[in-house]
Amino acid sequence: MATTLANDRHQDFEESRGHGGYATHEVTNQPRPLAPYDASRDAALLEGLRREGAGWAEEDLRRLGRLAGSEQVQEWSEQANRHEPELRTHDRYGHRVDEVEFHPSWHHLMRTAVAEGLAAAPWADDRPGAHVARTAGGLVWGHTDAGHGCPTSMTYAAVPALRRQPDLAAVYEPLLTSRAYEPGLRVPTRKRGLLAGMGMTEKQGGSDVRTNTTTATPTTESGVYTLRGHKWFTSAPMCDVFLVLARAQEGLSCFLVPRVLPDGTRNTFRIQRLKEKLGNRSNASSEPEFDGTVAWLVGPEGQGVKTIIDMVNCTRLDCVTMSAALMRKTLVEAGHHVRHRSAFGARLVDQPLMRNVLADLALESEAATALTLRLAGAADRAVRGDAGEAAFRRIATAVGKYWVTKRGPAFTAEALECLGGNGYVEESGMPRHYREAPLLSIWEGSGNVNALDVLRALGRDTATGQALLDELALSRGADTRLDAAVARLREQPAEGSPSGARRLVERMALALQGSLLVRYAPPAVADAFCATRLGGDWGHTFGTLPDGADEDAILGRALPGD
Structure with a gap:
């Protein structure tokens, strides 16, 4: 009798193991690994x-x-x-x-x-x-x-x-x-x-x-x-x-x-x-x-500081580049997850609020990428002797270094949250990116250092401020919200208050990003950016795009099908 019961229990145990050995369930509703993928598909x-x-x-x-x-x-x-x-x-x-x-x-x-x-x-x-x-x-x-x-x-x-x-x-x-x-x-x-x-x-x-x-x-x-x-x-x-x-x-x-x-x-x-x-x-x-x-x-x-000034321009650009790269990387990770994960009867990417969050992140990523490459273009032309681009580079690199690296940590945290608890686990890779993001606003001068550097550039050489305004003038008349933001900058005294330096640099960065998107991005992207970042129709977190934003157009551009 005892032998029969033992054999029955063993048989039940073996059947419960399934094909995977000791299996209690079948793994479903988990995204496949992202890699391999094309990081240049942007x-x-x-x-x-x-x-x-x-x-x-x-x-x-x-x-x-x-x-x-x-x-x-x-x-x-x-x-x-x-x-x-x-x-x-x-x-x-x-x-x-x-x-x-x-x-x-x-x-x-x-x-x-x-x-x-x-x-x-x-x-x-x-x-x-x-x-x-x-x-x-x-x-x-x-x-x-x-x-x-x-x-x-x-x-x-x-x-x-x-x-x-x-x-x-x-x-x-x-x-x-x-x-x-x-x-x-x-x-x-x-x-x-x-x-x-x-x-x-x-x-x-x-x-x-x-x-x-x-x-x-x-x-x-x-x-x-x-x-x-x-x-x-x-x-x-x-x-x-x-x-x-x-x-x-x-x-x-x-x-x-x-x-x-x-x-x-x-x-x-x-x-x-x-x-x-x-x-x-x-x-x-x-x-x-x-x-x-x-x-x-x-x-x-x-003249040690003067000797290394060109070096600082280079390393600051690289901080902007790496912040923009981290944004793009975590956006791709988040987009991949929500496309292959379902909840409450629908894919996460089709849930209205998640779609809004992802589209808002995509806007931020595109603005960072556009600004990074514009700064790189200025650097390239400056080292080849273009004085106007050198003046623009002097102020715009500090502006970009301040703003893009500041946006990185909040962006990465939001992208991590798109994965839920999965994103908080080390093997997802997202915690590594999250820990990396704050560094880029510290290296090569913290936020205060870069903001004050912008004030110094404006005070020492009128050509730098004028170079920024000339750049912004290229988009004049394309968007009333952008025009209003630029007009406020033109009214700003050449030598601002140190306590207001961060506010000034933030306004410069948003106007510059808006100008680039108005000139070069599709209308859906430019309109959503200007409505939120410049028009005031935006909350204090990602995922607060207004109802009229064309999320499909934004996401279709940022995250082509995989």
Whole structure:
């Protein structure tokens, strides 16, 4: 009897296991994996690429988009963040080495980014639009991992600063603009390609570099100094060379610091620790100490800040680019989920309020993308000698850096919420993007720094404010709400109050985005943007588009069928 009951229970147990083993249910109503997908499948991106003079790069951009959205590359991105970099201060014998070890996936991502021209390659490319092509590539490759964008960005930004010292530029620029990724600390001139980092801020001052205490003492060799001091936030310490601010006799100056000296010995670059950050976990950020560290002067003594100003314009543009890329990435993730998930008898994408949220996010993403590519176009033309575009770039990059990076965290949070509890789980990838978003409004100057920089630009050079107004004038008469917003800006005094700087910059950014959309986007997109962002018919969260908004047209453009 007991044996019979045991056999019956075993049979019932085996039947309950089903085909999956111990199965209690069948998995339904879950979206399939997004990857593989094409990260370049974005109408606003491709139109902006052509409009800003880099249509010749479209085929390569589409290829890069398919690669970025591939299963393998998406897995690289996840692994690079799961296996964080590790600091090795000493080797097994006790010698100081100050090296950082990365997971192989980090190197795969870096190798691809450098080979695709996302580091400093545009400076060696004479084709008009080369810098636009790089930015567009960043918008696409930004669908992978944000952390490795830091060393590529700094390498890109180092070139214009280094050009202020032609003898150094002659040696290092060809290696910085190379498409060869060659990790490991060796004599820079013996490598096929180099990466550059930056060491600007110190713990006592942060963005206020006037308080820097690191000193630079000249040696008997012309242009060569030794540094003593510290840096508080120096990312990518595994780079080959660094641009560093230090105090020389004439004041704050810029120096080139190699990790390895020409004779093969290690330069003193003591990494005290790696920062444990909220996000950007794949990228190593460090606190280095200098003590007799050999450095070469870049630009005149006492003009360190002036020397690095072009560098700041470059890195700020990259912060805008990465914010726009994160917006687009999380929008694509949210759109994919709501198309393949049902609730209360209908697909989520067909639920009226969810559709409104998604359309509102799509508007924000398109506005960010359009502005990013316009800034890239200004940068490209400015470096080729266009004074008007240089003036526009000076003010508009700071405006874009302030606004787009501020919108990123709220946008990413809303996109995450579209996935519900699934979005709050690490394996969805959305928490990683959410943690990444606030960083971009902090790096290269926080919101206050950028807003005050706009006021300084307006006060010091009337050409900058006029360049912005001239840009906005190109859309005059196309939309009454936009015209009213521009008129309010024209009434603004040239030197505004610091306490009102954020309000002013926000108005500038929205007017600039509205002007671009009115000129270049479909009417449904431009009208919805102007009605909400400029006309006041908008709530305080995403998903409050007015009833008249053409959500189908907005979403059909932003998220083509999959």
